[in-house]
Amino acid sequence: MLLRTSLALVAGVVLALAFEPVAAAFLVPVAVAGFVLTTRGLPAGRAWIPGLAFGVGFYFVLIFWMRAVGTDAWIALAGIEALFYGLLGSATAVLTRRRAWPLWFAAAWVSMEVIRSSWPFSGMPWGRLAFATVDTPVADALAYVGSTGVSFLLALLGALLAQLVLVRGRNRWVAAAVLAATCLVAVVPALAPYEPQMDGRTTVAAVQGDVPGNGDDILLDFRQVTQNHVDATVDLAADVAAGRVPRPDFVVWPENSTAVDPFTDAQTDAGIRTASSAIGVPILVGAIVDAGPRNVLNQGIVWDPGTGAADRYTKWHPVPYGEYIPFRRFFDGKNFGRLALIPRDMLSGTRTDPLRIAGIRVADAICFDVAYDDGLYAQVGNDAQLLTVQTSNATFIHTSQIDQQFAISRLRAIETGRWVVVAATNGISGIIAPDGSVTDRAGVRTQDVLVHSVGLGTGTTPAVRLGAWPGRVFVGVTILGLALGLLPYRRNRHSVRSERAPRRPLRAMSPE
Numbered sequence: 001m002l003l004r005t006s007l008a009l010v011a012g013v014v015l016a017l018a019f020e021p022v023a024a025a026f027l028v029p030v031a032v033a034g035f036v037l038t039t040r041g042l043p044a045g046r047a048w049i050p051g052l053a054f055g056v057g058f059y060f061v062l063i064f065w066m067r068a069v070g071t072d073a074w075i076a077l078a079g080i081e082a083l084f085y086g087l088l089g090s091a092t093a094v095l096t097r098r099r100a101w102p103l104w105f106a107a108a109w110v111s112m113e114v115i116r117s118s119w120p121f122s123g124m125p126w127g128r129l130a131f132a133t134v135d136t137p138v139a140d141a142l143a144y145v146g147s148t149g150v151s152f153l154l155a156l157l158g159a160l161l162a163q164l165v166l167v168r169g170r171n172r173w174v175a176a177a178v179l180a181a182t183c184l185v186a187v188v189p190a191l192a193p194y195e196p197q198m199d200g201r202t203t204v205a206a207v208q209g210d211v212p213g214n215g216d217d218i219l220l221d222f223r224q225v226t227q228n229h230v231d232a233t234v235d236l237a238a239d240v241a242a243g244r245v246p247r248p249d250f251v252v253w254p255e256n257s258t259a260v261d262p263f264t265d266a267q268t269d270a271g272i273r274t275a276s277s278a279i280g281v282p283i284l285v286g287a288i289v290d291a292g293p294r295n296v297l298n299q300g301i302v303w304d305p306g307t308g309a310a311d312r313y314t315k316w317h318p319v320p321y322g323e324y325i326p327f328r329r330f331f332d333g334k335n336f337g338r339l340a341l342i343p344r345d346m347l348s349g350t351r352t353d354p355l356r357i358a359g360i361r362v363a364d365a366i367c368f369d370v371a372y373d374d375g376l377y378a379q380v381g382n383d384a385q386l387l388t389v390q391t392s393n394a395t396f397i398h399t400s401q402i403d404q405q406f407a408i409s410r411l412r413a414i415e416t417g418r419w420v421v422v423a424a425t426n427g428i429s430g431i432i433a434p435d436g437s438v439t440d441r442a443g444v445r446t447q448d449v450l451v452h453s454v455g456l457g458t459g460t461t462p463a464v465r466l467g468a469w470p471g472r473v474f475v476g477v478t479i480l481g482l483a484l485g486l487l488p489y490r491r492n493r494h495s496v497r498s499e500r501a502p503r504r505p506l507r508a509m510s511p512e
Contacts, residue, residue: 001049008038008050012057012085018132019062020403025132031058032129032158036105037165039089040096051089055082062127065399068216069322081124084116091478094485102159104481109155110148111478114471117372121320122348125371126404129154134410134436137187142415143194146463147373148470153186194462196417196434198455202360202386204421205248205279207232208429209257210447211394215426218394222259225425226271228447229257233275233283236449240279245451250358251279252423255286255298255366256392262287262301263309276305282357286366286390286423296344298323300364300390302357311356314349315366316375349375354384360456363418367391371408373468380416380464385456387412387420394425397445402428410436417461419454 011034018027038050059078066074088108095104109129117125125131130147133139133154141150160179167175209228212221233251240247262268262285276283282304289297298315318324324345352375354361363379363386370376370389380387389409393402406428413420413432420432427444431452442448 001046004038004042004050005053007034008054008089009057011035011038012054012059013061015054015058016061019127020407021400023132023135023407025136025138028129028132028154029157029161032109032155033162033165035085035089036092036096036159036162039092040162040166042089042093044090044093047089047093048086049089051092052082052086054089055085058082058085059127063401065396065401065404068396068399068401073321077124080120081116081127084112088112091482095478095481098481098485102156102163104477105159106152106156107474107477107481110152110471110474113151114148114475121326122317122372131371131404131408131411134407134414137190139411139414139436140189140193141186142411143196143417143461143463144189146415146466146470147411148474149463149466152470152474153182157182157186193435194417196455196457196461197459199385199458200456201453202249202358202456203246203451203453204386204431205236205251206421206423206429206431206442206450206452207236207251207253207257208424208426208442208446208448208450209253210445211397211426215397215445216394218256218392218425219259222256223267225256226258226268229253230271230275232447232449234278236451237278237280246453248279248281248451249360250282250284251275252284252388252390252421253286254392254423254425254429255300255390256288256394256425257285258287260288261290264290272303273308276303280305282310284355284357284362284364284388284390284423286392291347294344295347297349298346298366299349300355300366300388302355313351313355313364313366315346316349316369317372318346318348319368352378353382354379361385363387363416365389365412367393367405370405370412376412376416377464377467380418381460381467383458384418385458386454387416387418389420389422391422392425393427397426402444406430410438415461415463416457417459418457421452421454 011031014027015031018025035054039047059081063078066077091108092105095101095108098104113128117123128151130150160182164175164179207229209232212224239245258268260268262272282302285301285303287299287301289299291297300313301309302311304310320326325342354363361384363376363384365376396402409420409422410432413434414436417434422430430441431439431450433439440450440452442450
């Protein structure tokens with residue numbers, strides 16, 4: 001058990017290296033195979049131990065950047081996420097006793113990703129296997145089967161690699177053939193990639209205003225942050241007037257470009273109006289908006305020149321204990337440490353229709369929203385032509401979090417067949433084509449404006465049409481597999497106990 005647990009810990013670290021900043025994606029099947037080999041063959045009641053060790057090795061390394069918030073936050077979040085891999089270890093011990101167990105295992109892995117991406121609270125999707133594939137031949141499968149389907153393929157490859165290690169003789173050749181066939185299936189989309197359809201073009205400007213000081217505290221001088229974005233937009237207007245750059249059809253500011261409500265704060269309102277009047281086109285402003293004495297909203301607000309605020313998108317997935325405090329009633333009057341910095345809870349948005357900006361249908365995502373399927377799938381499914389990501393990664397600006405999130409934004413471009421415009425306060429801002437390539441990118445911790453012509457997508461990819469159904473199917477399959485696996489297991493244990501039980505001697509019958 002000690003050897004299994006140690007190897008599982010190493011395999012978890014190996015999986016973390018598949019993501020940014022190392023981005024060695026070829027390690028994904030190797031790490032998954034390590035998970036299988038260290039949990040298979042154990043009783044379910046013990047297989048959680050190496051499974052948990054794998055989760056510790058993986059998640060504590062993957063989100064090491066969480067230490068920018070606090071060591072306690074890093075330990076708490078990574079520890080909770082590691083528990084899911086412990087549960088998967090026990091499930092693996094049951095499912096790998098079945099025939100065609102690599103398929104059952106791959107379904108269970110994806111089920112674990114689906115569940116931990118939505119629970120507890122809004123879940124944490126970071127670290128899904130598919131998120132490591134953006135620069136690999138497997139990435140083209142994203143448009144066909146989505147992130148869930150690609151995670152299944154990668155988990156299956158890992159399970160088949162483990163099977164190749166386990167079997168002997170003629171069976172090894174069979175296992176090698178199945179592994180090769182699965183590899184071929186995974187890369188076939190690269191030979192016939194999905195061709196996104198475009199219906200016209202538009203010119204968009206993404207403004208990165210920069211954050212004063214060290215750059216990692218958006219609230220240190222929040223008024224200067226807003227002023228930086230105003231100044232950058234006014235400078236853009238001067239460049240347009242001089243003919244140095246084309247006039248954009250609309251401008252995108254990042255999340256937290258205003259950290260106070262522009263509807264109640266006169267200085268913020270005046271700054272936005274100055275920028276809007278100068279450029280003469282709508283600005284998608286990232287703003288914190290009051291929602292009563294106990295709540296706030298994190299919104300993308302379409303600000304039209306002259307008329308002011310119009311359409312709005314509200315962040316779907318606020319961060320628990322970062323943007324709101326679950327079960328606050330138990331903490332009222334007892335807030336301490338960082339909890340004291342969250343006096344009001346951020347409410348979740350539910351909008352499924354795209355924003356209307358300058359006559360263009362735009363699907364918006366605010367910061368961590370981009371890691372979740374639901375909001376973007378819903379908006380693209382309702383005919384969004386373009387994706388925008390408004391983000392304030394200032395807290396993590398000196399970490400690999402910004403690279404991991406930008407990789408997810410690139411993945412969404414492939415998955416949805418849309419151009420993606422990313423506006424960040426001080427990095428990473430960029431323009432991403434539907435094939436995931438980066439056509440323009442701002443430097444980190446700089447003030448910059450990206451002006452680019454982008455295509456307006458039409459139609460929906462197979463991945464978006466499938467939506468959440470692949471995840472639901474895999475969860476159902478996993479429950480079925482566990483039920484079928486546990487019933488004979490319980491029956492066998494009962495039989496063993498019956499055989500070991502001492503038999504009572506038969507009493508002689510009386511002649512009477």
